[in-house]
Amino acid sequence: xxxxxxxxxAVPQPESIAQESALAIICGGGSIPxxxxxxxxxxxxRVVMFPVRGWAERASFESYPHHWIAxxxxxxxxxxxxxxxxRDVVFIGTAVRPPFRALRLDWTTLRLLPAxxxxxxxxxxxxxxGVARIFEQHGFRIVGAHEVAPEILMPAGPFGSLxxxxxxxxxxxxxxxLLHAIGPFDVGQAAVVAANHVLAVEGAEGTDGMLAxxxxxxxxxxxxxxxxxxxxxxxxxxxxxxxxxxxxxxPKTVVEAVRAGLAGVxxxxxxxxxxxxxxxxxxxxKAKLFVFGIADDRPQ
Amino acid sequence: xxxxxxxxxAVPQPESIAQESALAIICGGGSIPxxxxxxxxxxxxRVVMFPVRGWAERASFESYPHHWIAxxxxxxxxxxxxxxxxRDVVFIGTAVRPPFRALRLDWTTLRLLPAxxxxxxxxxxxxxxGVARIFEQHGFRIVGAHEVAPEILMPAGPFGSLxxxxxxxxxxxxxxxLLHAIGPFDVGQAAVVAANHVLAVEGAEGTDGMLAxxxxxxxxxxxxxxxxxxxxxxxxxxxxxxxxxxxxxxPKTVVEAVRAGLAGVxxxxxxxxxxxxxxxxxxxxKAKLFVFGIADDRPQ
Numbered sequence: 187x188x189x190x191x192x193x194x195x196a197v198p199q200p201e202s203i204a205q206e207s208a209l210a211i212i213c214g215g216g217s218i219p220x221x222x223x224x225x226x227x228x229x230x231x232r233v234v235m236f237p238v239r240g241w242a243e244r245a246s247f248e249s250y251p252h253h254w255i256a257x258x259x260x261x262x263x264x265x266x267x268x269x270x271x272x273r274d275v276v277f278i279g280t281a282v283r284p285p286f287r288a289l290r291l292d293w294t295t296l297r298l299l300p301a302x303x304x305x306x307x308x309x310x311x312x313x314x315x316g317v318a319r320i321f322e323q324h325g326f327r328i329v330g331a332h333e334v335a336p337e338i339l340m341p342a343g344p345f346g347s348l349x350x351x352x353x354x355x356x357x358x359x360x361x362x363x364l365l366h367a368i369g370p371f372d373v374g375q376a377a378v379v380a381a382n383h384v385l386a387v388e389g390a391e392g393t394d395g396m397l398a399x400x401x402x403x404x405x406x407x408x409x410x411x412x413x414x415x416x417x418x419x420x421x422x423x424x425x426x427x428x429x430x431x432x433x434x435x436x437p438k439t440v441v442e443a444v445r446a447g448l449a450g451v452x453x454x455x456x457x458x459x460x461x462x463x464x465x466x467x468x469x470x471x472k473a474k475l476f477v478f479g480i481a482d483d484r485p486q
Numbered sequence: 487x488x489x490x491x492x493x494x495x496a497v498p499q500p501e502s503i504a505q506e507s508a509l510a511i512i513c514g515g516g517s518i519p520x521x522x523x524x525x526x527x528x529x530x531x532r533v534v535m536f537p538v539r540g541w542a543e544r545a546s547f548e549s550y551p552h553h554w555i556a557x558x559x560x561x562x563x564x565x566x567x568x569x570x571x572x573r574d575v576v577f578i579g580t581a582v583r584p585p586f587r588a589l590r591l592d593w594t595t596l597r598l599l600p601a602x603x604x605x606x607x608x609x610x611x612x613x614x615x616g617v618a619r620i621f622e623q624h625g626f627r628i629v630g631a632h633e634v635a636p637e638i639l640m641p642a643g644p645f646g647s648l649x650x651x652x653x654x655x656x657x658x659x660x661x662x663x664l665l666h667a668i669g670p671f672d673v674g675q676a677a678v679v680a681a682n683h684v685l686a687v688e689g690a691e692g693t694d695g696m697l698a699x700x701x702x703x704x705x706x707x708x709x710x711x712x713x714x715x716x717x718x719x720x721x722x723x724x725x726x727x728x729x730x731x732x733x734x735x736x737p738k739t740v741v742e743a744v745r746a747g748l749a750g751v752x753x754x755x756x757x758x759x760x761x762x763x764x765x766x767x768x769x770x771x772k773a774k775l776f777v778f779g780i781a782d783d784r785p786q
Contacts, residue, residue, distance in 0.1 A: 360671070367667045371660070373684035384673035389686035390703050390710075399699070403690050410690075 208232040209334060210272035210326075212255070212263070214241040214279025218331075218338070218434050218461040222278050223250060225335035234270045236263055241280060260320050267326065275321055277429065278331040278459075280392075318429070330429040331459065340435070342455035345463075345477035346470035350450055354417055356382060358452045358480060361419030369424035375433045378448065380416025385409060393420065393435075397442035404447050413447035421454040421480070428457060436461030440469040440477065450476030508532040509634060510572035510626075512555070512563070514541040514579025518631075518638070518734050518761040522578050523550060525635035534570045536563055541580060560620050567626065575621055577729065578631040578759075580692075618729070630729040631759065640735070642755035645763075645777035646770035650750055654717055656682060658752045658780060661719030669724035675733045678748065680716025685709060693720065693735075697742035704747050713747035721754040721780070728757060736761030740769040740777065750776030 209226055213219035213235055219242065223233045235252035253266040267275065318328045332339050343349075350358065357379040364377050364384060374388025378400055385403075388396045397418065403409050420433045435453055443451050451470075453460075456479075460466055470477045509526055513519035513535055519542065523533045535552035553566040567575065618628045632639050643649075650658065657679040664677050664684060674688025678700055685703075688696045697718065703709050720733045735753055743751050751770075753760075756779075760766055770777045 364668065364671045364673070367671070368664065368684075368687070371664045371667070371684050373664070373687060378689075384668075384671050384689065386689035386691075387668070387673060387687035389678075389684065389699075390708055391686075391699060395699075395703075399689075399691060399695075403695075408690055 207273040208234050208271050210234050210236055210263075210267045210270070210275045212275060212277045213237040213247070214277075215243065216280045216434070216461060217246075217436060218459050219279040220246055221338055221459075221461050222276065222331045222335050225337055229335070231334075234267070234272055236266070238279075260324075264321075264324050264326075273325070273327060274329045274334070275326050276329055276331050276334060278432070280434075328429050330432070332428065332432060332457075338459045338461075340453045340455050340458045340460050340479040342479040342481040345460070345479060346467040346475075348450070348470070348474065348476035350417070350452065350476050350478050353381065353415070354449055354452075354476070354478075357417040358419055358478070360384070361417060361452070362421060362454075362480065365419065365421045366424065372423065375423060376418060376420045378416055378418055378446070380409070380411035380448070383411060385411075385416065393418070394438060394442050397439075397446045397448075400446035400448075401442070409447070414449055416446075416448040418443050418446075418448055418451045419480075420452070420458055422457050433458040434461060435459075435466065435477070437465040437469050440466055440473065440475060444473040444475055448475070450478060452476075452478045452480050455479035455481050507573040508534050508571050510534050510536060510563075510567045510570070510575045512575060512577045513537040513547070514577075515543065516580045516734070516761060517546075517736060518759050519579040520546055521638055521759075521761050522576065522631045522635050525637055529635070531634075534567070534572055536566070538579075560624075564621075564624050564626075573625070573627060574629045574634070575626050576629055576631050576634060578732070628729050630732070632728065632732060632757075638759045638761075640753045640755050640758045640760050640779045642779040642781040645760070645779060646767040646775075648750070648770070648774065648776035650717070650752065650776050650778050653681065653715070654749055654752075654776065654778075657717040658719055658778070660684070661717060661752070662721060662754075662780065665719065665721045666724065672723065675723060676718060676720045678716055678718055678746070680709070680711035680748070683711060685711075685716065693718070694738060694742050697739075697746045697748075700746035700748075701742070709747070714749050716746075716748040718743050718746075718748055718751045719780075720752070720758055722757050733758040734761060735759075735766065735777070737765040737769050740766055740773065740775060744773040744775055748775070750778060752776075752778045752780050755779035755781050 209231055211219055211223055211233055219235070223235060226233050233250060235247050235250045236255050237247050237252060239254055239256050241257070251270065255263050321328055360382055361377045361379040364379070364387070365375070368387065376388040376393045376396060377384060378386040378396065386396045386400055391399070400409060418439070420435065422428060422433050433453065435451060435458065439451060466477060509531055511519055511523055511533055519535070523535060526533050533550060535547050535550045536555050537547050537552060539554055539556050541557070551570065553562070555563050621628055660682055661677045661679040664679070664687070665675070668687065674696070676688040676693045676696060677684060678686040678696065686696045686700055691699070700709060718739070720735065722728060722733050733753065735751060735758065739751060766777060
């Protein structure tokens, strides 16, 4: 491995360089970027954090090498990532698509503005694909968080002590079918199904917002099923580029699912991230909620 | 016509009896039950209102013959409807599916409880089909509001002064495709699409709740498209029994669409009701919002 650091003594393979170079992590909100960083550090690879202003929490990055950036601020990122010797870039965490007026466009981005604007108008996936092209044109490689730290992914089967029952499995199947049907529309990654009744489909409000809605409708007697019936189902969109947008759950998901009066949370195994897994399992067991990894083998 | 009232002097055709008999209107919330009643009265037919407690507004029924009933309170309805000489029954207005504990089960309903319970667990459409069977077994005929008062239906084309533009038509098409895709899941009848981006799919919260959500997300900068872009699209579910569940818009829909910052409202023509049409057109023109009847000719 020492040879890799001296290009005159060996011609390293691209894969090996990638392993050696520091990993740039562009961090959205939530705790998942930190979980990815910790997993990558445990594997012996250096990380450089690029928390995004307005998305990432201020206090979390002091203990890592880091540079704050603004959304779609390509030039500043490229400058610092090069200086830090990064080549691979991970996008991870909650990204709130900003109002266009809030975008801080630097010179590099401005030159690319027509392409970014077209992407921006085309929906999340296209925006991110457009951004990815910018990075790739500048010699960086976008990798998925699940590629550099596969241990963050949801395993198949029950995650805590409880497992779904027959009715829950029927709700899970219906939710997966629904998410599959709306996949082509680039809408939410989640739905709530209770006793075969679709209570909510995630839109711009996000998963936590959708669960809060169920909780609120329940207090007004608008949810027909009793407390303890119903499942939050999360799955990636069929055409989703998982390098940008892995579905994720964490302790907050469990808390919100409990408030919504659900029986459990089901997430596609191997294609969704669990933030703070120990806390998720503890919170789920305490609330008598199941958290379940779905082995989803339907064709994508 | 006078002959019809004396069964010994003529054998009337069933259709003619239906025309002569008073129309029972089981009234949910909102102003549409009153609009239907007015339209039927203008056609010279007597109406008897059966406002449902918890759904219909208390003050609205004083000027009509009326009997308050509780949800799924079949016996009380059957008794009064027979005494009033009704044979045809219309269900119309906003129905909030009640928590099971709130159902007032009388003796007739109790005998039918197993079937009602099965219906209740199967989703809205099945609940209503189950209730319809009860009425039909007792000699009543369920008719659609659109059959007794077709003038309440949304016409094709612009409803006020404004018409959708090219981008709006693209959003409408995408919304219709989405609603078509989720039709088999017995979920909402409405969605919001802005610049090709699906912002919301209606669930248990209803159309007004969904629009209020868009307005709230917009104040938090979570809606990527500017004010004046985006359409509320409403269409009946493909398998929907229109005798029970016609999509509807009214002045409140326009107000909520304005608050949500949309360009307009599009509703399938001929299969959705407009409550207070003059007020809808006035409110839309004042807010510079289009209200448009979609000639939806896709196969159902």
